[in-house]
Amino acid sequence: MNGLLYVLVVAIWGTTWIAIVMQQGVVSATVSIFWRFLLAALTMLILLGALRRLRKISLRDHAFCLIQGCCVFGLNFACFYHAASYISSGLESVIFSMAVLYNAINSMLFFRQRPHPNLLPAAALGITGIIALFWHQLIATQVAPSLLTGIGLSALGTFGFSLGNMISTRHQRRGLETLSTNTYAMLYGALVMAAISLFNGDRFMPEFSVRYLGSLLYLAIFGSVIAFGAYFTLVGRIGASQAAYSTLLFPLVALTLSTFYEGYVWHANAVLGLVLILLGNLVMFAKPGVFRRNQRGASSSTW
Template sequence: MNALLYGLVVAIWGTTWIAIFLQQGSVAAPVSIFWRFAVASLTMIVVLVALKRLRRITLWDHLFCLLQGCCVFCFNFWCFYTAAAWINTGLESVIFSMAVLYNAINSFLFFGQRPPARFWTAALLGLLGIVTLFWDDLLHSGWSRELLLGIGLSALGTYGFSLGNMISLRHQRRGLETMTTNAWAMLYGTLVMGAIALGRGDSFIPEWTVSYLGALLYLALFGSVIAFGAYFTLVGRIGPGRAAYSTLLFPLVALSISTVYEGYVWQMNGVLGLLLILSGNLVMFAKPETWFSRLKTA
């Protein structure tokens, strides 16, 4: 079961980045995010109600779902969608793989789980990898504000995702059902994002093209309902650190697709930077044979 969940996360999230690229255009980022999670949350709630799987949770749990929605289904995606205007979405996915390190930090801050000694080696490799990955672009752009913002927003969005991991783990430690908390969190994230778009005066009219609407449905149903459900189930089954191991692989899928559709050109610094980042993530996992045995456990 764990292997199936893991495979779904890698396959789907490795392809959602190009769908984000396809939504770049005349529609404001908050509006695209609003429609994505409006479709996803309503689909989840309707299905759960039909199957009688939408469980009751306390008001306190609803407040944590609101917080999770802001972290995972709202502000972090605002960062990613905005950054996609300035940097390649395949490269965004590589930065997102740093969730492994963020999860180690946040597990210590919120649950007292001290990071292993290898964390510092992994963090150093990750930081060196990001600098190497973007070095040529930084030099050629004269350290442009837009490129730095793209990198910074991607890192900030990844940290928001990691905070959502911690809240999901909190839910599951309290015995709450993942699909129920995900549905409420998505709905609350949708409402917050809608309020932001309304406050900005954005038009809620989507782009009536096959590419935009196709990307919207793929992101809503596959990237949100299925992949987030699979991922947060993994968080509960094997922990946030091991679940985030999936981020080690899907950047390879995302960059391969980006090479075809966004014209990403593989330079030596890009290859070296990617290897450094992925090596840093890999360092975070002690006794990989133990992890893989857990992954194969149903």
């Protein structure tokens, strides 16, 4: 079951980054996010209502769902949608893969879970990989502010996603049903985006084109209803830190699509950076002491 959930999350979320790029245009980011999660929430309400699976929760739990909606189904995506104007969708997905480290740190802060023994080496590899990935742009005579903006927004969005993971963990520790809390959180996230759009004076009319509406439906149904349901089910089954392991394969899918559809150009430093980031995520989930055992084995000529 866990394997199937992983495949669903990786396959769908690995492709949603290019769909976010297709949302760029005349419709503001907050309005696009509003429509995405409004459609997702309404779909969930209809399905859960028909199956009699929608559970009532307390006002306190609704408050946490509101916070979760802001972190996972609202403000974080505002960061990702805006970042798509500055860097390629594939590079966004690579930065998002660092959620595994965010989750490990936040689990320690919020739930007092002891950090994984491999956290520091994994973080070092990840940060080095991010620097290598963008090294070609960073060594330019004058670093483009847009590059730093794209990196910063993607990192901030990933941090918001991780905070939402912590709230989902809180829900499930209290025995709350994942699909119900996701539905409420999506609805609240949509309403928050609507409020921001109203404040900004944005028009709520979507773009009536095959490109925009097709990507909107894909993001709402597959990227939100199915993928988030699968992901937060994983969080409940194996924990937030382990569930974030699924982000390991996102960059491989997203960068491949970015190469074909956005003209992403691979440099040697980009390949090295991607390898280091993926290696950092793998190190994060290696069994404690595995590297020391391998070193002892090599020194004793047991290979």
